Amino acid sequence: MHAITNSGWVEVITGCMFSGKTEELLRRLRRAEIAGQEVAAFTPAIDDRYGEASLGSHAGHTWKATVVENDAGGVRDIPNRLNGEEVVAIDEANFFPTDLVDVCERLAADDRRVVVSGTDQTFRGEPFEPLPQLVATAEYVEKLQAICTQCGEPATRNQRLIEGEPAHADDPTIMVGAEESYEARCRNCHVVRQD
Structure with a gap:
């Protein structure tokens, strides 16, 4: 090396x-x-x-x-x-x-x-x-790279989930008691809510 x-x-x-x-x-x-x-x-x-x-x-x-x-x-x-x-x-x-x-x-x-x-x-x-x-x-x-949990392609993104749903882009924190988790996802399956 x-x-x-x-x-x-x-x-x-x-x-x-x-x-x-x-x-x-x-x-x-x-x-x-x-x-x-x-x-x-x-x-x-x-x-x-x-x-x-x-x-x-x-x-x-x-x-x-x-x-x-x-x-x-x-x-x-x-x-x-x-x-x-x-x-x-x-x-x-x-x-x-x-x-x-x-x-x-x-x-x-x-x-x-x-x-x-x-x-x-x-x-x-x-x-x-x-x-x-x-x-x-x-x-x-x-x-x-990881493996995308949605489609099996190579994953390069971190999918943040709050109560099993993609996190909102403007919410860096979660509500007390809300379940937060992460998945590996590819570019196409990665979702950041903007609503």
């Missing part, structure tokens, strides 16, 4: 929900560990689906991680939490502010391999920062 140059770089794994981003991140971390490289993994405090201090995939695989507040201060503190690790993994980058871009650049300039994963689009199909900026500045980018 990367010629041995004794320099750092940034890898971005992106795509819609359920496309296997975290599973691919975990695969790369397992390979780094097999190669004898020290790994540090970080996850945002807002994402506690797989336990407070771990990365987790829908396939059930996990990795111990340091929880970081998903604000500018938490992101800027990531380099201070390292103890010489050569590989730095950051999951769910879409939950972090754009300060993450500068932090990743600093880590790569410090000769570290930085592996970042996160979804690149909001449920509206719009760019989900900071992923577009990370994609633009990374040395390696892999965009994964």
Whole structure:
């Protein structure tokens, strides 16, 4: 993948929900560990689906991680939490502010391999920062697809559902007690209500 140059770089794994981003991140971390490289993994405090201090995939695989507040201060503190690790993994980058871009650049300039994963689009199909900026500045980018739950085509969009119906474009929050869920959908089956 990367010629041995004794320099750092940034890898971005992106795509819609359920496309296997975290599973691919975990695969790369397992390979780094097999190669004898020290790994540090970080996850945002807002994402506690797989336990407070771990990365987790829908396939059930996990990795111990340091929880970081998903604000500018938490992101800027990531380099201070390292103890010489050569590989730095950051999951769910879409939950972090754009300060993450500068932090990743600093880590790569410090000769570290930085592996970042996160979804690149909001449920509206719009760019989900900071992923577009990370994609633009990374040395390696892999965009994964899921399978559309409606038609079986490759899915690249996140379909937000409220009580089983497509969410309204202007409603970033849900009513208390309303059931929120997500599906992977292709461009043609993705719906964002405008009414």
